[in-house]
Amino acid sequence: MDIEQMVGLALAVVVMLIGVAGSFIPMLPGLPLIVAAGVVHRMYFGAHGANTPVLVIIALMAVVAYVVDYAAGILGAKKMGATWRGVVGAVVGGIVGLFFSLPGIILGPFVGALLLELTGGREFKPAAKAGMGAVLGLLVGAVGKLAMSLVMILLFITSVIFRST
Numbered sequence: 001m002d003i004e005q006m007v008g009l010a011l012a013v014v015v016m017l018i019g020v021a022g023s024f025i026p027m028l029p030g031l032p033l034i035v036a037a038g039v040v041h042r043m044y045f046g047a048h049g050a051n052t053p054v055l056v057i058i059a060l061m062a063v064v065a066y067v068v069d070y071a072a073g074i075l076g077a078k079k080m081g082a083t084w085r086g087v088v089g090a091v092v093g094g095i096v097g098l099f100f101s102l103p104g105i106i107l108g109p110f111v112g113a114l115l116l117e118l119t120g121g122r123e124f125k126p127a128a129k130a131g132m133g134a135v136l137g138l139l140v141g142a143v144g145k146l147a148m149s150l151v152m153i154l155l156f157i158t159s160v161i162f163r164s165t
Contacts, residue, residue, distance in 0.1 A: 001164040005048055009160050012041040016153045023146040027098065031062035034149060038156050050159040058152045065148035069141035076137020077113055082130035089116030090134035109134035 022030015
């Protein structure tokens with residue numbers, strides 16, 4: 001691996017690490033940034049970049065991570081006793097919360113689940129429990145995205161190193 005390839009790999013990894021931050025920072029397209037960095041690296045370095053199957057696997061992992069992240073919030077709410085109203089409230093609250101930075105992303109699913117459970121006639125305590133489940137699911141989903149992001153980066157680095165030697 002020559003100097004240009006090492007610098008290119010380092011730059012791609014830095015961009016990918018910014019993508020990892022997207023697991024927790026709202027409005028930062030974390031997983032797509034990781035995939036895009038891998039694709040751009042491949043376009044520039046050709047045969048010395050990650051191979052096509054690795055890039056496809058990384059892209060598929062990004063899709064799976066989004067599905068797991070979304071499902072974790074719903075399952076968290078359901079596990080803590082949410083009805084369909086609580087699940088819908090958690091999803092809507094999560095979307096609305098995106099516009100209010102990190103506190104909105106954390107509080108949005110909780111408030112959404114709580115409010116819709118209360119409008120469905122549930123008592124405050126079970127409604128709050130459903131909201132807490134939505135928040136816990138959100139946190140589990142973020143940890144899952146973080147783990148998938150790191151695996152994606154390691155897969156990319158491994159592929160580039162083996163193809164460049």
